[in-house]
Amino acid sequence: MNSFRLRLSDRTRFALLAGVAVAAFPTVAVAQDAAEDVDASTQEREQADSSNAAMGNTIIVTATKRAQTLQDVPVAVSVTTAETIERAQIRDVSDLSSVVPSLKVTQSQNAFATTYSVRGFGTSGNNIGLEPSVAVFVDGVYRSRSMSQISDLPDIERVEVLRGPQSTLFGKNASAGVISIVTKSPSFTPHGSVEASYGNFNDIVAKGYLTGPISDTIAASVSGGYHSRDGYVTNLYNGDDIGNRNRWFARGQVLFEPSSDFKFRVIGDYDEIDEKCCAVFNLRPSAATAAVNAVGGQVNDYRGVPGADEVYTDVVPSNKVRNWGVSGQADYTMGSLTLTSITAYRETKLEADQDVDFTSAPLASGANVGQANLNTFTQELRIASDFDGPLNFLLGGYYFNEVAETHDQIVYGDAFRDYANLLIQSSSGGAYSIPTLEATFSALTGNDYTGQFFASGQGLFNNMRQKDEAWSVFGNVDFEMTDGLTLTLGANYTRDSKKVTSNTNSTDVFSGLDLTSIGQTAIYQQALATQIGTLLGLGQPANATQIAAFAGANPAGYQQVQAGVQAYAAANASNPAVNPLLSLTSLQFLPPFQNFPNAVEDGRFSDGDWSWTARLAYEFSPTLNAYASWSTGYKAASYNLSRDSRPSPSAYAALVQQGLAVTNLRAGSRYAQPEDSEVYEIGLKGNWGLAAANLTVFKQSISNFQTNTFTGTGYVFANAGKQSTWGVEFDGYVRPTDQLTLTLAMTYLDPKYDDFTNSPFGDLSGETVTGIPKLSAVWGATWDQPVGDDHLILHADFAYSAPYQIEPGLLAFAVRNPDGTLDYEPARAAARPYRNETTNLNASITYAMANGFELSVWGRNLLDDRNITGVFDSVAQAGSISGYTDQPRTYGVSARFKF
Numbered sequence: 001m002n003s004f005r006l007r008l009s010d011r012t013r014f015a016l017l018a019g020v021a022v023a024a025f026p027t028v029a030v031a032q033d034a035a036e037d038v039d040a041s042t043q044e045r046e047q048a049d050s051s052n053a054a055m056g057n058t059i060i061v062t063a064t065k066r067a068q069t070l071q072d073v074p075v076a077v078s079v080t081t082a083e084t085i086e087r088a089q090i091r092d093v094s095d096l097s098s099v100v101p102s103l104k105v106t107q108s109q110n111a112f113a114t115t116y117s118v119r120g121f122g123t124s125g126n127n128i129g130l131e132p133s134v135a136v137f138v139d140g141v142y143r144s145r146s147m148s149q150i151s152d153l154p155d156i157e158r159v160e161v162l163r164g165p166q167s168t169l170f171g172k173n174a175s176a177g178v179i180s181i182v183t184k185s186p187s188f189t190p191h192g193s194v195e196a197s198y199g200n201f202n203d204i205v206a207k208g209y210l211t212g213p214i215s216d217t218i219a220a221s222v223s224g225g226y227h228s229r230d231g232y233v234t235n236l237y238n239g240d241d242i243g244n245r246n247r248w249f250a251r252g253q254v255l256f257e258p259s260s261d262f263k264f265r266v267i268g269d270y271d272e273i274d275e276k277c278c279a280v281f282n283l284r285p286s287a288a289t290a291a292v293n294a295v296g297g298q299v300n301d302y303r304g305v306p307g308a309d310e311v312y313t314d315v316v317p318s319n320k321v322r323n324w325g326v327s328g329q330a331d332y333t334m335g336s337l338t339l340t341s342i343t344a345y346r347e348t349k350l351e352a353d354q355d356v357d358f359t360s361a362p363l364a365s366g367a368n369v370g371q372a373n374l375n376t377f378t379q380e381l382r383i384a385s386d387f388d389g390p391l392n393f394l395l396g397g398y399y400f401n402e403v404a405e406t407h408d409q410i411v412y413g414d415a416f417r418d419y420a421n422l423l424i425q426s427s428s429g430g431a432y433s434i435p436t437l438e439a440t441f442s443a444l445t446g447n448d449y450t451g452q453f454f455a456s457g458q459g460l461f462n463n464m465r466q467k468d469e470a471w472s473v474f475g476n477v478d479f480e481m482t483d484g485l486t487l488t489l490g491a492n493y494t495r496d497s498k499k500v501t502s503n504t505n506s507t508d509v510f511s512g513l514d515l516t517s518i519g520q521t522a523i524y525q526q527a528l529a530t531q532i533g534t535l536l537g538l539g540q541p542a543n544a545t546q547i548a549a550f551a552g553a554n555p556a557g558y559q560q561v562q563a564g565v566q567a568y569a570a571a572n573a574s575n576p577a578v579n580p581l582l583s584l585t586s587l588q589f590l591p592p593f594q595n596f597p598n599a600v601e602d603g604r605f606s607d608g609d610w611s612w613t614a615r616l617a618y619e620f621s622p623t624l625n626a627y628a629s630w631s632t633g634y635k636a637a638s639y640n641l642s643r644d645s646r647p648s649p650s651a652y653a654a655l656v657q658q659g660l661a662v663t664n665l666r667a668g669s670r671y672a673q674p675e676d677s678e679v680y681e682i683g684l685k686g687n688w689g690l691a692a693a694n695l696t697v698f699k700q701s702i703s704n705f706q707t708n709t710f711t712g713t714g715y716v717f718a719n720a721g722k723q724s725t726w727g728v729e730f731d732g733y734v735r736p737t738d739q740l741t742l743t744l745a746m747t748y749l750d751p752k753y754d755d756f757t758n759s760p761f762g763d764l765s766g767e768t769v770t771g772i773p774k775l776s777a778v779w780g781a782t783w784d785q786p787v788g789d790d791h792l793i794l795h796a797d798f799a800y801s802a803p804y805q806i807e808p809g810l811l812a813f814a815v816r817n818p819d820g821t822l823d824y825e826p827a828r829a830a831a832r833p834y835r836n837e838t839t840n841l842n843a844s845i846t847y848a849m850a851n852g853f854e855l856s857v858w859g860r861n862l863l864d865d866r867n868i869t870g871v872f873d874s875v876a877q878a879g880s881i882s883g884y885t886d887q888p889r890t891y892g893v894s895a896r897f898k899f
Contacts, residue, residue: 074488074617074627076683076696076729078102078161078745082184085159087782087795088842089197089858089894091152091205091227093136093179096159098799098840098860101747101776102729103161103179106869107278107884114146118163118177119700120725120751120772121677124708127715128372128406129466129500129641133176133675133702135166139183139267141327141344142172142378144402148323148348149181151271154251155209155223157182163729164700165633165677167611168490171398171472175633175677175702185265186219186255187211192899199858199892203229203245217258224250232888233279233309236300237360240276242317243887247273261333266326273321278884279311280358283834283871286879291422295415297361302883309888314413315355315365322349336386341379348374357875358882362413364875366459376402382474390480400470406641410590411459412508420454420510420587423876427583437584441513444521453510460506460590464641470496476613484620488629490613496636497606504593504643511588514663519579524569531561589876591664594647600654601647607674609634624686633677638706640717645670669717672706693732700725701754709760709811710872716811721755723769743780743797750774761809762824770808770831773801773838789850796843803837810881812873834871834883839863852898859891 078100080090090096093116094105104122107114115122116134123133128145136143143149153159159181166174190212197205204227211221226248231241249271256264281302282289289299298312325346332339350372356364382396421434438449476490506512529541532550535557536542542550551558572578597603615629639645646668647655655661679700686693701724709716731745751769753759780797809827817823844858867886874880 074486074615074625074629074683074685076163076681076694076698078163078731080159082156082158085153085156086896087793087844087846087856088797089844089856089860089892092150093153093159093181094150095860096161098842099745099778099780099797100161101745101778101799101801102163104772114150116146116179117772118161118179119698119727119747120749120769121176121700121702121705121723123638123706126710127638127640127642127708127717128374128404129464129639129645130672130706130708130717131173131635131638133173133635133677133706134179135170135172135174135177136179136181137170138181139327140329140342140380141325141346142376142400143346144173144376144400145348145374147321147350147372148346148374150321151247151249151273151323152205152225152227153181154225154249154269155184155221157184163696164679164681164698165611165631167494167633167635167677168476168492168613168631169394169396169474171474171492171494172400172470172496173635175635175675183251183253183267184209184211184221186221186253188213188219193896195894195896197892197894199229199890201230201232201890203227203890203892205894211253214254217256219255219257221253222251224248231276231279233311235313236298236310237312237314240316242276242279242311242313244276246275247271263331265329267328268324268326270324271321272323273319275319276317277319278317279309280313280355280882281308281311281885282358282874282880283868283883284879284881286874286877287426288423288874288877288880291419291426292357292359292361292363292877294422295361295363295418297357297359297363297415297419299359309885311358312360313355313358314360314362315353317355318351318353320351323347336388337383338386339381339383341381343380344376344378346374346376348372348376356410357877361419362415363419364410364412364416364459366408366410371405371407373405374402376400392478393475395475396473398472398474400468402468404466404468404641405464407461407463408643409459409461410643412454412456414456416456417454423587424584427586428580431580432584440522441518444518444525449509455509458507458509458590460508460593460643461504462593462643463503464500464645465502466498466500466639466641468496468498470494470636484618486617488613488615488617490631492611492634493608494611494634494636495606495608498604498637498639500603500639500641501597502593502595502603502645504595506590506592508588508590511591512663513588515581515585515588516573516579519581520569520573522581523572523578524565527565527568528562531565532558535561586878588664590643591666592662593643593645594655594662594665596647596670598655599658599660600651601670603639605637605639605671607636609674609676623688624684626684627682629679629681629683631679631681633675633679633702635675635677635706637671637674639671640669640715642715642717644668644715644717672717673704673719675702675704675706677702691732691734694730696729698727698729700727707759716760718758718760720753720759721757721765722753723751723756724754725749725751725769725772739783739785741782741784743782744777746775746777748775759808760811761814761827762822764808767808768805770805773804773836775802776800787847791846791848793846793848794844795846796841798842799838799840801836801838803835805832806834806836806868807831807871810871810873812878830881831871834868834881836867836869838867839865841865854894854896854898856894856896857892858894859889861887861889862891864889 080099097103097105102119104117115124118134121133123130136149162178166178170178192210195207207225209223213219227245229245231244233242251269254266282299283302300310300312302308327344330341379399384394385392424432434453438453442449472492472494474492479487481487532547533540533542576582611632611634613631617627619625649667652667679698681698683696703722705720705723707718727749729747733743735741751772753764753767756764778799783794785792810830811827813830814827815823841862842860844856846854846856848854868883869886871883874882
């Protein structure tokens, strides 16, 4: 392979080495500025590249942080170019999954809960402590959480997806893949564009971009965009709409290039989102639904019928994100060496509210995120060689410092007391009500609980702060062993340290009661009265006066009876058959929180690990390359920063033993262990100008894969012992005529849990991983017909994913066996009917005039394919199921002027 004999001009080399980017699959794209700088070392190479450039297929990429053509780069990659983004009306990263089959993007409660997955590997975003397994970069700057990059795409040059573990060069949290968003660099040639679009649901988009020189050595660019749209879901409670768009962004860049050896680029950006997201539908009502109706609430019975975009909620699902940052990138060339430095500081703030019960009854509000703040500083420094000989290298270091804070709450509403009263009456067979319980517990404990159970305003208030400091050193060496055969060896050592503090408080009085202890008191009193009544021959339990008289007349006998009754009460306090109060445990929704650090848990984690890459790449000809690689990845431990963060079993035991455990404390998960990923990959890449094809076969696995599962009342943080998949990926294009280009990208996956004995749904070892389609494919077609000096462009892409089960189970349906263990089969059975199959058709017709004006008519999801995208146990509504759906058909017209 001759890729390392390429000679690049200084200016292009700076631009290519600057970005922390990934590569692309062959799609219709033009990268003339980069292509003109490619100077192949042989005439054959020059002819091949010239042919490809003429067809618009030469794209320079930096998947290995070196400048290589698309065909030469020996890794599995996908790209969405600026042209595809325009033609397909792709607005944000979520839309990319319609053209990149290996990428899946899902969103649940709010922007914070967006999850990116590549090849089926991706970490749930619904916990600020969980860092993603798919790392996102924008112009070489790492975005640590998905909520920091969910706005509409700015002045894009391309969006690249690098598949498989990339920890060797990209370091922190790239154990499953990388998404890199590359924006346009300022140009010394003045140009720009403006765009306006209008569609159904009153969808309005406006964008602008302008760049040009300020002086002979300074160029600048500014861009901005605004997007608004009505929601497609109607809230029948107040007539409001949900699922709207209201977002804008602004970016400014300055490029300082005083000589061919030095270049400095500064980027500042700001974006805001203020939307109502997301709608939750009731897929299956239950007896608890009747209780909601009884307290004046309403639940829309969706019953899994797509298109029924109506819900009832008394809380506006607000979702506000403020995101800004500044970065500076310097590139300095010293002969055959280039030194690159990227420094960045970013702040992200989220404010959100959600209806916890997802009904119109004022039961509770707050959901999982009230506020979340991220303050992140990153620094990367690397040096890369560009020697003419067979040996080249890249060495670098990376530093990451972040403070993450979360302040969330769940607060009972005005109707929750009445609702809980109905649940208590139902669970006790009418034996209890809230007033009788308050009176009973007051008598048993000596405290006055009148009016205190499930009162409005009570709740749990979560406050946590995490400081994360990490550094890594990385590098690789490329050695051309023989003509066309290159060996690459790479390594990365990452050290990650986290420190977490919590200040969480529950004011839920009922959840703070020790039902076992109080029940033991009740058992004791009842048994004592019964025993003494029997001894006195009363035929009924003795009253307090009679008990006192018996104790005074027969002290020794009373002590003997008392001792026996105490032993009986202690032995049966945890026996549901004897202690009926235990049936109320399920209504203790917000028990006291065990804050940390404490005497047992120090709230600290520090660990490091090596990641490796070994790859052989061979160039059969200028148009055909192959490679075989092995690489590993690493993601550090993640702390559970939600209200469901609980001590590990060993920490729980120590807290109990030392008498430090709060009331009703249960063992759980405080953090998830580090992830280790591994992939074996074989790839074949061919590009013949009129056609191209890439084929990849791989086996990928992640040990200790970090999972976060919703159970209806909280989240279970766990590590899957090992999750693996083998798969086949194909992408390519063909141009049967000068006007027509056909593209195809396909991914086949066979994912399974090799080891997941401690899942929330029992032992899932050997089971197929849910939420991942085995087959995903995207077919595309573009017809570019010249009309004089103008062009008529027709574009369409069709995305398909085979049916797959959405969730592994619904924990609320698990059945407790007589021995106290849980039977998880009913939980798994409840989830099986909920499956997803995607058929998504997008299309556009564009008339592009020679003067730079373009007019487009476009549509997305033209088949109006509606699917359930997520299901979960309805909160505090046993037997009820809720879920999320995808968006309906959208269409509109766009006008664009490029000058």
